[in-house]
Amino acid sequence: MVKLGLNIQLKDVLYTLTFRCNLVSTHKFAIHENCVVSYGPFFCVIQDLTLKMLIAVGEPGNGVYYLRIVCTG
Numbered sequence: 001m002v003k004l005g006l007n008i009q010l011k012d013v014l015y016t017l018t019f020r021c022n023l024v025s026t027h028k029f030a031i032h033e034n035c036v037v038s039y040g041p042f043f044c045v046i047q048d049l050t051l052k053m054l055i056a057v058g059e060p061g062n063g064v065y066y067l068r069i070v071c072t073g
Contacts, residue, residue, distance in 0.1 A: 005070035008033065008055070020068070039065070 002010045002022065010024065010032070026037045029046070035055055038045045044065045046055040058065035 004056070005015065008070065021064075024062070 001049050002013050010029070018052065029035070030037055033046075033055065035041040035046050036049055040049070042059065044058040044060075047053065048055055048058075054071050056071060057065050058067045060066075
């Protein structure tokens with residue numbers, strides 16, 4: 001299990017020692033957290049589908065989006 005902030009726990013994750021960062025499947029994350037992931041040229045936003053609350057914000061770099069702000073709700 002991996003924790004992202006206080007309220008987000010990812011289960012059934014794989015761990016690889018050689019990776020320099022954690023990669024998350026946005027499809028599985030969206031299903032597990034009942035959220036939507038929106039992408040723009042300078043950011044991505046993860047938002048709860050039911051409450052419309054912001055869950056996290058990421059910024060692009062090296063071909064992936066890095067989570068920079070994880071909201072604790």
